[in-house]
Amino acid sequence: MEWWKQVYDALKQADVKQVAYVPDAGHAALISACLVDNDIQTIALTTEEEGIALLAGAWLGGVRGALLMQSSGVGNCINMLSLSHTCKFPIPIFVTMRGLWHEFNPWQNAMGQTTETALNTAGVQTLTATSPDEVGPLSHATLDQAYTGGGMSALLLHQRLMPVKTFGKGSPDDG
Amino acid sequence: MDNSRSESFPLRRRRVVEALTQTRNDLLVIAGLGSTAWDITAAGDRDLNFPLWGAMGGAISMGLGLALAQPTKRVLVITGDGETLMGMGSLATVAMQAPQNLSICTLDNEHYGETGMQLTHTSAETDLAGVAAACGIKHSGTIRTEQELLTSLPQILEANGPVYYVIKVRAEKLDFVLPPKDGVHLKNRFRQALLGSDAIQ
Numbered sequence: 001m002e003w004w005k006q007v008y009d010a011l012k013q014a015d016v017k018q019v020a021y022v023p024d025a026g027h028a029a030l031i032s033a034c035l036v037d038n039d040i041q042t043i044a045l046t047t048e049e050e051g052i053a054l055l056a057g058a059w060l061g062g063v064r065g066a067l068l069m070q071s072s073g074v075g076n077c078i079n080m081l082s083l084s085h086t087c088k089f090p091i092p093i094f095v096t097m098r099g100l101w102h103e104f105n106p107w108q109n110a111m112g113q114t115t116e117t118a119l120n121t122a123g124v125q126t127l128t129a130t131s132p133d134e135v136g137p138l139s140h141a142t143l144d145q146a147y148t149g150g151g152m153s154a155l156l157l158h159q160r161l162m163p164v165k166t167f168g169k170g171s172p173d174d175g
Numbered sequence: 176m177d178n179s180r181s182e183s184f185p186l187r188r189r190r191v192v193e194a195l196t197q198t199r200n201d202l203l204v205i206a207g208l209g210s211t212a213w214d215i216t217a218a219g220d221r222d223l224n225f226p227l228w229g230a231m232g233g234a235i236s237m238g239l240g241l242a243l244a245q246p247t248k249r250v251l252v253i254t255g256d257g258e259t260l261m262g263m264g265s266l267a268t269v270a271m272q273a274p275q276n277l278s279i280c281t282l283d284n285e286h287y288g289e290t291g292m293q294l295t296h297t298s299a300e301t302d303l304a305g306v307a308a309a310c311g312i313k314h315s316g317t318i319r320t321e322q323e324l325l326t327s328l329p330q331i332l333e334a335n336g337p338v339y340y341v342i343k344v345r346a347e348k349l350d351f352v353l354p355p356k357d358g359v360h361l362k363n364r365f366r367q368a369l370l371g372s373d374a375i376q
Contacts (some may be wrong), residue, residue: 054268
């Protein structure tokens with residue numbers, strides 16, 4: 001099964017009803033699947049930190065959510081994570097990574113290579129999936145850590161899972 | 176730039192919040208950090224209040240998540256001009272989702288009240304109601320007088336939303352009326368009151 005379908009299945013099994021995102025090419029198929037799912041409210045954000053507050057509000061209202069973003073978006077969330085840190089709002093985050101593996105764009109390196117450290121420093125537990133067969137179990141674990149453990153957890157989806165992005169400069173699967 | 180015009184605005188923030196919440200029943204209230212958190216507490220600390228002590232720029236997004244989760248309940252976000260400015264993109268996110276049960280009121284005194292009364296952008300040319308309207312929020316406007324407040328209350332509390340109002344209030348330093356600051360307590364009491372005791376097991 002494609003890796004993104006494993007994330008989608010895990011969201012469904014965990015009864016996630018709000019999926020908030022700033023888009024990334026790596027999340028495109030998952031976002032499309034959520035948008036056509038009538039049981040999921042799929043919310044486009046203008047910046048990732050909105051999603052931290054949005055999911056806190058959803059939880060106040062008894063609804064589970066999940067957040068999709070690219071590694072560059074993690075930096076936008078840091079102060080807002082203090083909301084879930086202080087109040088123990090469950091926040092599961094699925095992060096598609098940049099800057100780690102055949103990265104064409106050096107502007108992605110600064111945030112991509114510090115994403116895990118930044119999340120851990122902010123109190124978010126991280127798991128990393130580097131091959132497609134790991135994504136399902138790690139997605140379930142990430143959601144469970146948030147909703148059973150009552151915490152902030154992120155699954156880092158390694159760049160090895162995505163097509164290499166070369167901006168039209170040489171790869172047949174440029175995404 | 177007029178440094179002091181808001182010192183003579185007729186509406187007083189504590190009176191405004193009292194008017195917004197006096198008939199509240201099961202109204203769900205989120206307040207942005209700083210003065211508006213003290214204002215909702217001065218009107219009566221309630222389990223269905225969630226006053227923020229931090230997370231600046233997050234109040235409107237939090238209200239949106241709550242409104243989408245509880246479509247049959249009215250959600251009212253009461254926040255300040257500085258807090259709104261920090262999360263201005265969330266007005267576009269609200270407009271895109273267009274929840275009918277969400278109302279947002281920015282109490283605009285044109286100053287950062289907690290940090291020494293520095294001027295905010297609304298003291299110059301920024302019109303937050305115009306921003307909300309341009310984002311596509313269905314009902315938006317600016318309230319400057321008691322009469323305008325009374326006329327607009329039914330829309331804020333009952334109209335099909337989303338609703339956004341700027342309420343221009345006097346710049347004034349008032350006594351602190353502090354809500355509980357334990358975030359887990361604030362979360363649990365809200366969920367228990369809204370969802371029942373099972374929600375905090």
